[in-house]
Amino acid sequence: MSKNGPIALAFHTVFIIFILAPLVIVCLVAFTSKGYLSLPTDGFSLRWFRAILDNPDFIDAFWLSIYLGLASATIALCLSVPASLAVARHRFPGREGLTAFFLSPLMVPHIVLGVSFLRFLTAVGWNGTFVGLVLCHTIIIMPYSLRLVLASVTGMDRSAEMAAVSLGASSWTTFRRITLPLILPGIAGGWVLAFITSFDELTMTIFVASPSTTTLPVRMFQHITETIDPLISSLSAVIIFITVIFMLLLDRLYGLDKILVGQGR
Amino acid sequence: MAEISARRRLLPPYLLSAPALLLYLGLFMAPLAMTLMLSFNSFDFYKGILPGFSFVNYLEVVTDEYFHEVFLRTFGISLAVTVLCALLGTPEAYILHRMRNPWKSLFMLAILGPLLISVVVRTLGWALLIGDSGVLNDALIGAGLIDEPIRLIFTTTGVIIALVHVLIPFMVLSVWASLQKLDPAVEQAGLSLGASQFTVLRRIVVPQVMPGVLSGSLIVFALTASAFATPAILGGRRLKVVATTAYDEYLNTLNWPLGAAIAVLLLIANVIIIATYNKVIEKKYAQAFQ
Numbered sequence: 001m002s003k004n005g006p007i008a009l010a011f012h013t014v015f016i017i018f019i020l021a022p023l024v025i026v027c028l029v030a031f032t033s034k035g036y037l038s039l040p041t042d043g044f045s046l047r048w049f050r051a052i053l054d055n056p057d058f059i060d061a062f063w064l065s066i067y068l069g070l071a072s073a074t075i076a077l078c079l080s081v082p083a084s085l086a087v088a089r090h091r092f093p094g095r096e097g098l099t100a101f102f103l104s105p106l107m108v109p110h111i112v113l114g115v116s117f118l119r120f121l122t123a124v125g126w127n128g129t130f131v132g133l134v135l136c137h138t139i140i141i142m143p144y145s146l147r148l149v150l151a152s153v154t155g156m157d158r159s160a161e162m163a164a165v166s167l168g169a170s171s172w173t174t175f176r177r178i179t180l181p182l183i184l185p186g187i188a189g190g191w192v193l194a195f196i197t198s199f200d201e202l203t204m205t206i207f208v209a210s211p212s213t214t215t216l217p218v219r220m221f222q223h224i225t226e227t228i229d230p231l232i233s234s235l236s237a238v239i240i241f242i243t244v245i246f247m248l249l250l251d252r253l254y255g256l257d258k259i260l261v262g263q264g265r
Numbered sequence: 266m267a268e269i270s271a272r273r274r275l276l277p278p279y280l281l282s283a284p285a286l287l288l289y290l291g292l293f294m295a296p297l298a299m300t301l302m303l304s305f306n307s308f309d310f311y312k313g314i315l316p317g318f319s320f321v322n323y324l325e326v327v328t329d330e331y332f333h334e335v336f337l338r339t340f341g342i343s344l345a346v347t348v349l350c351a352l353l354g355t356p357e358a359y360i361l362h363r364m365r366n367p368w369k370s371l372f373m374l375a376i377l378g379p380l381l382i383s384v385v386v387r388t389l390g391w392a393l394l395i396g397d398s399g400v401l402n403d404a405l406i407g408a409g410l411i412d413e414p415i416r417l418i419f420t421t422t423g424v425i426i427a428l429v430h431v432l433i434p435f436m437v438l439s440v441w442a443s444l445q446k447l448d449p450a451v452e453q454a455g456l457s458l459g460a461s462q463f464t465v466l467r468r469i470v471v472p473q474v475m476p477g478v479l480s481g482s483l484i485v486f487a488l489t490a491s492a493f494a495t496p497a498i499l500g501g502r503r504l505k506v507v508a509t510t511a512y513d514e515y516l517n518t519l520n521w522p523l524g525a526a527i528a529v530l531l532l533i534a535n536v537i538i539i540a541t542y543n544k545v546i547e548k549k550y551a552q553a554f555q
Contacts, residue, residue: 004363018430021394022430029393078284082285085281092279110493112297115521115524115528119296135288200381200383202384202385203493203494220385232389236389244378257377
């Protein structure tokens with residue numbers, strides 16, 4: 001394979017700078033010692049990171065987002081595993097349609113889901129509740145977890161399962177001792193991706209979040225539309241840091257490119 | 266084998282998929298149906314939502330110039346973002362494809378990683394960069410290149426730049442996936458037969474990655490058309506797109522039926538784009554890739 005020429009490498013450098021510049025700027029501004037937006041020209045300061053701790057509404061929103069992500073990712077996984085086994089292992093009428101249906105929330109813009117969930121939750125009287133938020137997030141993240149679990153179920157070698165069954169193991173034992181450990185990477189990858197998707201979701205959540213159930217992205221959005229200050233930068237820097245850890249975890253578990261191919265469809 | 270399938274029949278597929286199916290029917294199909302119904306209701310400023318069946322909201326969207334402007338602007342932004350992503354993302358994917366590890370994986374991580382970082386955070390980065398007293402303007406003024414700050418924030422250009430940044434990883438990923446199927450021997454054959462590097466690119470590489478470019482374009486277009494956070498933050502109060510307009514109708518004007526009609530139109534547009542695209546791809550590439 002021939003090497004990239006100087007023009008290609010120059011283009012590549014500019015491209016990478018374009019991709020990383022906004023994120024680097026956010027992290028740099030977070031370390032400013034001034035009371036206004038500026039680059040940390042006279043030394044790094046942690047004052048704006050300490051300021052996060054003085055804002056309990058951000059802290060509350062952060063924990064709500066964490067609990068929301070944990071709950072909805074776990075529910076989505078518990079539903080994805082049996083659904084994947086059904087569509088990957090069985091031939092039955094409506095199988096293809098069912099798979100397409102399970103992935104279909106990807107085709108619906110989040111703004112449309114937001115207005116629909118608001119209408120629905122208001123009608124059943126769940127608007128502004130944590131349970132309502134969890135269920136809505138479960139719908140949004142199901143396709144992501146389902147796709148990863150489905151991929152690992154489809155690609156699994158079934159000879160160990162057959163051996164277990166022929167040695168007299170029950171279906172449940174076979175599932176628990178053989179199938180589950182074998183598809184665990186897919187489950188773990190699906191869970192992490194589902195958690196991040198829930199943790200980042202803004203457009204749908206902004207419709208169904210109430211003042212008592214405000215997630216971190218919603219709280220940050222509200223803050224940014226009023227004022228942009230170093231506080232929001234330091235908070236964003238913390239989020240970038242947490243996301244990078246999850247990203248490396250996902251990359252190790254599964255390979256980032258494999259997880260993201262076809263996303264958004 | 267027979268024994269396994271006998272055992273498997275104890276857990277029929279319908280039973281296994283029932284929990285997910287019930288959740289979808291109750292919390293996905295029902296809300297969408299309710300929104301569709303809501304869009305046919307009407308709204309009164311004093312009495313709120315009035316039941317009944319009419320096309321009054323759709324009529325308003327179709328006849329009102331304000332909505333024409335919003336839909337046209339959204340379409341224009343989506344088109345610009347898609348073209349820019351294709352023009353910039355395709356060469357980048359090709360460059361990545363020709364790199365060796367560890368550089369390849371490292372840069373792949375750098376390009377795809379931002380997809381996992383909240384859109385709010387990424388947009389904030391652009392607000393800090395392109396604001397009137399942002400880093401870019403400060404640097405340009407400091408270098409003496411310009412006297413007045415360039416106005417990018419709250420302009421269509423600013424929104425387009427930030428959306429390209431938010432969505433270009435999808436394009437790189439999509440083109441990269443189709444490059445994986447490229448046989449390097451064909452490229453080498455072209456070169457050894459005396460074709461220039463440019464001819465090889467034009468005649469061999471580009472035709473083969475076109476499906477990747479097209480599917481990337483589809484993803485980028487659909488996601489731009491329904492983008493909310495970036496236009497809301499960088500577009501300010503005046504530069505409305507479809508998503509921010511629906512948001513305003515819902516949470517500021519409280520005209521839910523009108524907001525629902527806008528949402529339904531956005532959903533229909535989305536579905537039409539995806540369906541047309543699938544047809545075109547099938548027709549165009551059905552014979553070529555068998």
